[in-house]
Amino acid sequence: MNKGVCWMEGKIQPLSEARVSVRDHGLLYGDGVFEGVRFYHGTPFMLGEHLARLQDSARAIGLECPWRQEELTDIVTEVVAAFSQAQGYLRILLTRGEGALGIDPRSCARPQLIIIADGLQMMEPAVREQGADLIIASTRRLPADGLDPRIKSLNYLNHILARMEANHAGAHEAVLLNTRGQVAEGTADNLFLVKDGKLLTPPVTDGALAGITRQLILDLAREDGLAAREQTLAPYDLYTADECFLTGTGAELIPVRSIDGRKPHQCPGPVFQQLSRCFHHHIDQHCRNNP
């Protein structure tokens, strides 16, 4: 039974009954921005960071968010309380709202805010334990001069095409390269590798989303004494990594077992295990102690 709930127009209703207008430019043109937020022990994790990124994404596309951060926080708290479980996933969408047929956003009078709470299982528990198989997709990450990767927009079609390549190949996830052939990220997650004791992840300027989990992992790694830095990576670096893993709000931390059939030395490796412990400890500290 689907117990998901949805906030829209000031009301919370069962997710299965929530409907949007077919004139919403979010639906017609992907004109809008979003965030995915997990909650643990009934408390949204890193909500402030997610709401700040949502506001920045909205500002970057010239979409005025009528709700202040405190108001959004209050609505999120209400939605989490209405969901029957202490653990789950929030999807916060801000669309351009209803408008005329035609791309011009000036016909949209008022943005539409939608907040969904539901469960999310991005990968099977067995994959989380044994590791995900990745392919490098032929679909490339859109270049920043086409769409800045810092904007978390409702346009995910090139990520979906890459994920379809993974599905077709029987893999769990795809790696997107940028138009220069450098590693950008996964379809809905960031990528890390470990080589000679160093933790490396591609810089945002190579096409990675400025992932909130990615930043947390960089911070936790440094606090724990690991050498961690952003570095441009080629497919070669993935193929020859000692360890590799994915990070994201939905993904949390997932070890990688293979990339195009090449296997990192260890999966899950010691650095992954160390960071995974730090990550879950951090979640517990922040969510268990902030009811």
Ligand SMILES: Cc1ncc(COP(=O)(O)O)c(C=O)c1O
């Ligand atoms: C394309 C993409 N990259 C990376 C991520 C991971 O970012 P975060 O850790 O902020 O969830 C996401 C998450 O939605 C994403 O959609």
